[in-house]
Amino acid sequence: MTVESGKTMLVGAVAVVTAATVFLPVCAEAEISGFEFNGIAPVGDFELDDRIGPHSVDTEHVINVEDCKKYSGSIEITWSVDWTPADGTKWGVKMSEPGGTCSTSDLSDLGTSCYQEMIQHETDMVSSTNNKFTIPMDPLMGGDCSAGTEKSTVIYIIINEAGVYSDQQIIFDVDLAGPTAPVLSEPSEGDSNVTVKWTDDANSNETDIRYRVYWSDSKFDDSNKDQDSVSRSDLITASSYKVPDLTNEQEYWFGVTAVDNADNESPLSAVSSAMPIEAYDFFEYYKDGGAGGRESGGFCFIATAAWGSPMAGDVMALRAFRDRFLLTWWPGRLFVKAYYLSSPPLAWVISKSEALRALVRTALWPLVQVSRFLNAAPAWLGAGLLFSIWLIWGLGVSMLAVTVRRRRRGA
Amino acid sequence: MRVVRFITAILVVATALPAFAESDRDMLLEIKFGPYHPNIDSEFANATPYADMMGGGSVLMSQLEYEYEVFNGLGVLSIGASIGYSQDSGHQKLKSTMQDSKDSTTFHIVPLKFDLVYRFDYLAYRYNVPLVPFVKTGFDYYIWWITNGVGDVPKSADGSTGRGGTFGGHLSLGLAFLMDFFSPSTAQNFDVDVGVNNTYLFAEYVMSWVNDFGSSNSFDLSSKTFMAGIAFEF
Known part of the structure; x- marks a missing residue:
């Protein structure tokens, strides 16, 4: 080999590599530029759950066992691009089998794990918007809702623009594998409540597993847990749940299900019963449990100091007045806040002297009587009278201020 | 004898520490922790409802205190305020048998304190002795509430609600150790970078009398306890 021929080969090799580098991205199937998913609509007599991601902003599309049983017929997907297609631009749609793939380098070859019919045969792309195609639900979901599988079905939108192929994939997560039922531990009885606990080793490989607790005052099972007589909790991530507001000394039945990230719900666990029992909390035990504690709680400082107890009738009248008329509008709330900040030291001083x-009791007497009257009056009358008092008070202060100012100027 | 030698050595090293120009200081922030056990059962001669339900031990009290230095001469005189939190839990008691229920009940306390504080840091500043004794006194207002097994604030049979506030006062005696002693250069950088003049580790003995000034109708939330923490003067 001469030096000249060696140079020629080198130049040739460089040219091949350069060409490959330049053209490879063009030959490979890129994503469709400016692609916009515009939504999914049902075709047939059924409604789509939000889980399937029907809106244009949705990026996840999930179908669970319940959906699989409900969805029949087809769905229509609408899409667009943000550019004007050139004459001769073609497009078509393929769909994989659940768990399979399709080639994206042409608009006819379906391969072995692709659904064996074109979803959309090669057609002219005449518009950038409102492009639609229809997908039959049965092959998309695999045809057997009790298959117990979790697979992805991929929709391939393929565009052929002057021999250059680009594609966009829409992936449907078809999760037909429900979680296993958790194992319920013995419920723990409280006062008007029962704490239910469970273990769930069988679903430890699941992500985002959640639980729902069911309870009723009559025995139930998986077949009738959705009846109105059976209450249910919201979905929770913890492995225990305190069921509140139960009747003491009545037997209740409890069960729990696991719910996966596709909202598939497991069968109900074994149910177990428990009976809430009346018990003293610390405050009740301190007051009523035999000790006879005298602390009565509350924050009504000055009146409490003056009458000696927060439970005195006059104090309660003032408290009711506060709750009904002062705390219901912002000047009243401001007044109460200022009172709470300033009154404690005053209250302490008052509490030390019987005189x-x-x-203070005498000074507060008119206010107590007004409070009692307003508390008993209809809300509109009470509010009206109170507003009138504020108005008169405001006018009086204003007139006094004006009078003082005039006198000063005069002096 | 060894102790005397050790203290002498510290004083010699301390007095040899180089001085540097500090930024102005007029505030102090303390974070402190200590055991707390309210004296509620002192109300009764023959009953111990608190110990019965919560047990006889102490729980952790955490407090954050802010002080503003109003006088800085022979020591520092400050006014301060602090807020804290502590809770104690126990089992409820079955009404039928007085045995422990599986439900819990919790006593929550938020102590608010208003302080007058004196810190004798003259020796620390004048002679680099890293120990600062201090005394605090002031008024307390403890906000408390009780929750039952489902987290609600309960009511007793007479209709009173399990939440309220109790007044009191306190006196604290403490000793702070000036951390700058270990590494003056680090302390200087701390001052230059973030404006913290001094960092203290401290412990204090706190005597609180919180029972609405002796009212027989109030919880006695008094305690005598130690607290320890870290303080930043800036």
Whole structure:
């Protein structure tokens, strides 16, 4: 081999590599530029769950066992691109079998794990928007809702623009494998509540597993757990749940299901019964459990100090007035806040002197009577009277201020 | 004898530490922790409802205190305020048998304190002795509430609600160790970078009298306890 022929081969090799580098991305199937998914609509007498991702903003498309049983017929997918197709641009749609793939380098070859019919045969692409095709649900979901499998079915939208193929994939996660039922532990009885606990080793490989607790005052099982007489919790991620608001000394039955990330619900666990039992919490035990504690709680400082107890009738009248008329509008709330900030030291001083307490009780007497009257009056009348009092008070203060200012100017 | 030698050595090293120009200081922030056990059962001669339900041990009290230095001369005089949190839980009691229920009940406490504080840091500043004794006194207001097994605030048979506030006062005596002693250069960088003049590790003995100033109708939330923590003066 001469030096010249060697150079020629080298140049040739470089040219081949360069050409390959330049043209390879063009020959390979790229994603469709400017592709926009516009949504999924049902074709047939059924409704789509949000799980299938029917809206244009949705990026995940999930079908579970319940959907599989419900969906019949077809769905229509609409898509668009943000560019104007040139004359001669073609498009078509293929669909894989669940768990399979399709080739994206042509608009006819279906391969071995592709659904054996073109979803959309090669057709002219005449518009950038409102492109639609229809998919039969049965092959998309695999045809057997009790298959117990979780596979992805891929929709391939393929565009041939002057011999250059690009494609966009829409993936449907067809999850027909429900989780296993958790194992219920013995429920734990509380006061008006029962705590239900469970273990769930069988679903440890599942991600985002959640649980739902069922309970009723009569025995139930998986077949009738959806009856109105059976209550259910929201979905929870913990492995225990405290069922509140139960009647003490009544037997209740409890069961739990697991729910996977496709919202497939497991069969109900074995059910178990428990009976809530009346019990003292600390405050009840302190007050009523034999000890006879005197603390009565509450924050009504000055009146409590003056009357000696937060449970005194006059204090309760003032408290009711606060809750009904002061805490229901912002100036009242502001007043209450200012009162709570400033009154505790005053209350302490008052509580130390019987004479001061009597004086404050006398001073508060008109306010107590007004409170009692307004508390008993209809809300509109009470609010009206209160507003009138505020108005008169405001006018009085304003007139006083104006008078003082005039006198000062005069002086 | 060894102790005396050790203290002498510290004083010699301390007094030899180089001084540097500090940024202004007028505030102090403390984070502190300690055991807490309210004295609620002192209300009764023959009953111990708190110990029966919550047990006789102490629980962790956490507090955050802010002080503003109003006088800085022979020591520092500050006014301060702190907020904390502690909770104690136990089993409810079955009404039928007084045995422990499987339900829990919890006593929550948020102590609010208003302090007058004096820190004698003259020796630390004048002679680099890294120990600062201090005393605090002031008013307390403890906000408390009780929750039952489902997290609700309960009511007793007479209609009173299991939440309220209790007044009191406190006196604390403590000793702070000036951490700058170990690494003056680090302390200087801390001051230059974030404005923290001094960092202290401290412990204090806190005597609180929180029972609405002796009211027989109030929880006695008094305690005598140690607290320890870290303080940043800036």
